[in-house]
Amino acid sequence: MFSLYIHIPFCVRKCLYCDFLSDAYSTELRAAYAEALNAEIKREAGFYRNRRVDTIFFGGGTPTLLTEEQLEELMETVWKNFDVAEDAEISMEMNPGTADWKKLVRMRQLGINRLSIGLQAAEDELLQKLGRIHTWKQFEEAYGMARAVGFRNINVDIMSALPGQKLADYEHTLQAVLSFEPEHISAYSLILEEGTPFYEQRESLALPEEEEERQMYDLTEKLLRAEGYHRYEISNYAKDGYECRHNLAYWRRTDYAGFGLGASSFISGVRFQNTRSMEQYLMGKRSKEQVEPLSREDAMEEFMFLGMRCMAGVSAEDFRQQFGTEMESVYGKVLTELEKQGLTAREGDRFFLTKRGIDVSNYVFAQFLL
Amino acid sequence: MDQSKIRNFCIVAHIDHGKSTLADRIIEKTGLLTDREMQDQVLDNMELERERGITIKAQTVRVIYKAKDGEEYVFNLIDTPGHVDFNYEVSRSLAACDGAILVVDAAQGIEAQTLANVYLALDHDLDVFPVINKIDLPSAQPDFVKNEIEDVIGIEAQDAPLISAKNGIGIEEVLEQIVAKIPAPTGDPEAPLQALIFDSVYDPYKGVIIFCRIKEGRVRKGTRIRMMATGAEEEVVEVGYFGAGQFIPCDELSAGMVGYMTASIKNVKDTTVGDTVTDADRPCAEPLPGYKKVQSMVYCGLYPADGAKYPDLRDALEKLQLNDASLNYEPETSIALGFGFRCGFLGLLHLEIIQERLEREYNLDLVTTAPGVIYKVHKTNGEVIELTNPSNLPDPSEIDYMEEPVVSAEIMVTTEFIGSIMELCQERRGRYLGMDYIEGTRALLKYELPLNEIIYDFFDALKSRSRGYASFDYDMKGYERSELVKLDILINKEEVDALSFIVHKDSAYERGRKMCEKLKEEIPRHLFEIPIQAAVGGKVIARETVKAMRKDVLAKCYGGDITRKKKLLEKQKEGKKRMRQVGNVEIPQKAFMSVLKLDDK
Numbered sequence: 001m002f003s004l005y006i007h008i009p010f011c012v013r014k015c016l017y018c019d020f021l022s023d024a025y026s027t028e029l030r031a032a033y034a035e036a037l038n039a040e041i042k043r044e045a046g047f048y049r050n051r052r053v054d055t056i057f058f059g060g061g062t063p064t065l066l067t068e069e070q071l072e073e074l075m076e077t078v079w080k081n082f083d084v085a086e087d088a089e090i091s092m093e094m095n096p097g098t099a100d101w102k103k104l105v106r107m108r109q110l111g112i113n114r115l116s117i118g119l120q121a122a123e124d125e126l127l128q129k130l131g132r133i134h135t136w137k138q139f140e141e142a143y144g145m146a147r148a149v150g151f152r153n154i155n156v157d158i159m160s161a162l163p164g165q166k167l168a169d170y171e172h173t174l175q176a177v178l179s180f181e182p183e184h185i186s187a188y189s190l191i192l193e194e195g196t197p198f199y200e201q202r203e204s205l206a207l208p209e210e211e212e213e214r215q216m217y218d219l220t221e222k223l224l225r226a227e228g229y230h231r232y233e234i235s236n237y238a239k240d241g242y243e244c245r246h247n248l249a250y251w252r253r254t255d256y257a258g259f260g261l262g263a264s265s266f267i268s269g270v271r272f273q274n275t276r277s278m279e280q281y282l283m284g285k286r287s288k289e290q291v292e293p294l295s296r297e298d299a300m301e302e303f304m305f306l307g308m309r310c311m312a313g314v315s316a317e318d319f320r321q322q323f324g325t326e327m328e329s330v331y332g333k334v335l336t337e338l339e340k341q342g343l344t345a346r347e348g349d350r351f352f353l354t355k356r357g358i359d360v361s362n363y364v365f366a367q368f369l370l
Numbered sequence: 371m372d373q374s375k376i377r378n379f380c381i382v383a384h385i386d387h388g389k390s391t392l393a394d395r396i397i398e399k400t401g402l403l404t405d406r407e408m409q410d411q412v413l414d415n416m417e418l419e420r421e422r423g424i425t426i427k428a429q430t431v432r433v434i435y436k437a438k439d440g441e442e443y444v445f446n447l448i449d450t451p452g453h454v455d456f457n458y459e460v461s462r463s464l465a466a467c468d469g470a471i472l473v474v475d476a477a478q479g480i481e482a483q484t485l486a487n488v489y490l491a492l493d494h495d496l497d498v499f500p501v502i503n504k505i506d507l508p509s510a511q512p513d514f515v516k517n518e519i520e521d522v523i524g525i526e527a528q529d530a531p532l533i534s535a536k537n538g539i540g541i542e543e544v545l546e547q548i549v550a551k552i553p554a555p556t557g558d559p560e561a562p563l564q565a566l567i568f569d570s571v572y573d574p575y576k577g578v579i580i581f582c583r584i585k586e587g588r589v590r591k592g593t594r595i596r597m598m599a600t601g602a603e604e605e606v607v608e609v610g611y612f613g614a615g616q617f618i619p620c621d622e623l624s625a626g627m628v629g630y631m632t633a634s635i636k637n638v639k640d641t642t643v644g645d646t647v648t649d650a651d652r653p654c655a656e657p658l659p660g661y662k663k664v665q666s667m668v669y670c671g672l673y674p675a676d677g678a679k680y681p682d683l684r685d686a687l688e689k690l691q692l693n694d695a696s697l698n699y700e701p702e703t704s705i706a707l708g709f710g711f712r713c714g715f716l717g718l719l720h721l722e723i724i725q726e727r728l729e730r731e732y733n734l735d736l737v738t739t740a741p742g743v744i745y746k747v748h749k750t751n752g753e754v755i756e757l758t759n760p761s762n763l764p765d766p767s768e769i770d771y772m773e774e775p776v777v778s779a780e781i782m783v784t785t786e787f788i789g790s791i792m793e794l795c796q797e798r799r800g801r802y803l804g805m806d807y808i809e810g811t812r813a814l815l816k817y818e819l820p821l822n823e824i825i826y827d828f829f830d831a832l833k834s835r836s837r838g839y840a841s842f843d844y845d846m847k848g849y850e851r852s853e854l855v856k857l858d859i860l861i862n863k864e865e866v867d868a869l870s871f872i873v874h875k876d877s878a879y880e881r882g883r884k885m886c887e888k889l890k891e892e893i894p895r896h897l898f899e900i901p902i903q904a905a906v907g908g909k910v911i912a913r914e915t916v917k918a919m920r921k922d923v924l925a926k927c928y929g930g931d932i933t934r935k936k937k938l939l940e941k942q943k944e945g946k947k948r949m950r951q952v953g954n955v956e957i958p959q960k961a962f963m964s965v966l967k968l969d970d971k
Contacts (some may be wrong), residue, residue, distance in 0.1 A: 234923060290933075302932065359923065
């Protein structure tokens with residue numbers, strides 16, 4: 001299993017809650033970036049000569065802000081330099097209003113077979129509050145076009161715990177999204193990240209109370225399950241067979257190579273990160289920096305807290321195979337304690353989060369740090 | 371050395387009135403060596419000292435001033451600590467001087483501390499002359515301040531130099547007045563040695579370096595000296611005086627001179643400030659007056675944040691004590707905090723200085739328990755215990771009565787704030803003694819206050835309730851009988867010994883309530899509900915609850931940036947490290963200290 005992540009750090013306008021590495025851009029910068037990105041992929045692909053690529057993910061920012069020509073060149077670079085499996089999952093993020101019919105057709109032709117549409121909420125008032133660039137109507141149009149041009153695997157991102165959002169609003173969003181029957185839904189709750197405008201305004205945001213936030217969380221699970229979606233990860237729901245394979249790669253700690261500004265890679269037990277400075281990146285020197293080799297302990301910690309994000313949990317057998325030691329001998333005490341607190345459960349050789357465990361998963365994960 | 375050409379003096383001032391700036395200017399405008407010493411190439415010695423990198427405490431310095439009369443004078447400027455915690459040290463430094471410069475801010479006028487310091491100086495028969503500083507400020511009113519000095523302190527001020535130490539204005543005049551107004555020392559160089567220790571530092575190469583003023587007689591290399599109070603005896607290895615930043619060795623120190631001596635003494639405790647050094651072979655009849663053993667006034671528990679660092683903390687305290695004889699400590703254990711030390715300090719400032727030095731110089735993370743004073747517990751069986759740790763309070767049935775230390779305090783305040791300051795003193799169980807008006811706009815309030823009411827945040831409260839204008843000084847008065855109780859804090863039904871403290875029974879409820887409120891803010895939410903209770907004698911008097919955590923999810927996936935995710939978890943874990951486990955509750959270390967500041971006005 002091998003994955004590629006390709007980062008496009010551009011957006012029309014930064015949303016007020018967003019702390020991803022992305023910003024508004026000029027056409028010159030966009031062109032220079034596309035060129036540097038192609039160059040990086042060509043330069044580095046040699047390292048991964050013998051790896052067959054199973055998933056590719058274009059994230060951002062808003063990757064669909066690249067022009068058709070830029071997208072085409074980028075995909076060509078990927079195809080030419082990598083051995084991409086025939087059934088590879090190739091996802092691209094998009095925002096409503098950033099791709100027209102023509103561009104969507106082109107994307108299909110270039111081999112992109114999964115779309116991830118950032119909606120966040122169905123109420124225009126909320127969208128505006130978040131600093132989103134689109135309306136609900138624009139989402140409807142984008143979604144309709146995507147289906148029409150033949151996308152058979154679509155994800156919709158939604159958010160709960162938004163400023164001023166009521167439980168009823170959130171239910172409305174869920175219902176509205178469900179009426180489109182996407183294959184996959186990612187449901188996040190808003191997190192105020194330092195350095196964002198929302199963080200600065202945090203005192204005056206009128207965020208829902210913790211209890212209401214939790215009810216939104218519960219509601220997601222309940223409504224989506226009734227509609228045939230199963231929760232396979234803390235924030236991700238899919239119809240059978242439509243789990244995002246790329247995301248699972250992160251949780252299962254299989255190798256992935258990241259390209260583009262600030263992109264992360266994980267290769268043979270070492271984590272890398274590309275430079276976060278656009279200036280540096282465009283100069284095209286060595287892009288992988290911040291190399292972080294993981295110790296055995298680091299790897300065990302990750303195995304646990306990433307694996308536990310998936311509802312299937314972690315397997316003691318996998319642990320033994322990867323580390324040559326028993327999970328019980330490293331985490332026996334922690335797991336027993338968590339089980340006693342009703343936060344995790346076990347079935348056969350698997351350990352996984354309970355419903356209460358999901359609610360306080362951060363607390364649970366912190367227990368796995370050695 | 372011609373005694374008539376020596377001037378030993380100090381500078382007294384209120385904080386921020388410009389004491390150190392004036393000292394700097396004096397050093398700048400004078401030379402370090404006499405012409406004769408220059409020719410003797412003492413410079414070489416200085417070079418040597420510099421290479422060894424020994425520095426002396428700031429501001430105790432010998433400088434040479436060529437006066438307008440054409441003569442060269444030796445000035446010994448002796449530093450005095452500027453805080454009420456160190457009153458005893460101040461008094462010993464003053465005893466080493468023959469005169470003092472009083473610096474008064476031209477805009478602010480006299481403050482409580484100014485008064486206290488001047489009285490201390492006059493007590494030591496020092497000749498005091500005033501200097502009016504900051505005359506370049508737009509709000510300066512030198513004539514008004516001159517009158518104030520004359521009226522309030524009763525010293526001549528009409529010809530006080532008007533200066534700006536910051537801008538170097540009027541410094542010459544100060545130097546001339548030092549020559550004219552500060553008397554030359556007296557003392558017979560042929561008499562038996564009698565030298566006053568006013569400070570000492572520990573140097574890893576030389577051992578203890580004694581800072582002294584020679585009152586009578588002389589001392590040189592080879593003299594066998596005896597500390598009269600501690601009885602320690604050693605042979606002098608080196609004598610010298612203070613350059614700016616160096617020790618400059620010389621042949622001998624004689625009556626009237628200020629300088630240092632070393633004698634391979636390994637323990638600062640042998641050379642306590644205020645003690646008299648004499649010649650062991652030819653001792654003087656009497657020690658110099660005024661020596662007292664320094665008493666710790668404030669006690670608290672110091673614990674390493676990381677229990678494994680206990681030996682490091684012990685080593686650090688040992689080293690600090692080499693330089694600071696007034697610090698004392700003994701091991702203790704706390705159920706909540708593990709192994710640590712109960713430490714005694716001169717006052718809260720001293721505590722803070724030591725704490726900061728431990729953290730900065732020795733790289734230790736500390737947990738400090740609430741500071742307390744020494745209570746006298748009279749037991750029914752006639753025994754009297756000096757209680758420094760609340761946990762050791764005997765069972766109430768064994769206690770006849772208790773006493774607490776009381777201070778006499780003087781608070782200087784502008785008249786508009788008299789009301790709010792009196793209210794504050796009242797709240798702190800103060801006993802009003804009287805009030806003097808000064809110059810119509812200011813008053814000197816006199817109170818007796820229990821020491822345990824002022825060691826926490828009295829100073830902060832005073833400043834905030836007078837918009838920074840009140841100043842404050844105090845003296846130990848003695849012990850008084852008082853209705854005291856032990857206030858216990860229970861977290862999740864378990865008593866946390868490190869949070870217990872002694873309080874007057876009338877304040878117990880108020881303090882208990884505030885403690886609970888504060889702890890509620892500090893203790894993070896757990897998976898279960900946590901009651902926080904304050905109790906006296908087993909009876910709960912206040913309660914708060916930390917609600918259970920309902921939701922804590924890190925939903926986002928940062929495009930495969932696992933490192934970032936892990937950092938967030940690590941932050942949580944790191945936070946956990948700074949927690950103390952009490953029962954099944956984790957209490958942040960800062961909670962133990964934040965409860966010290968409870969005044970919310």
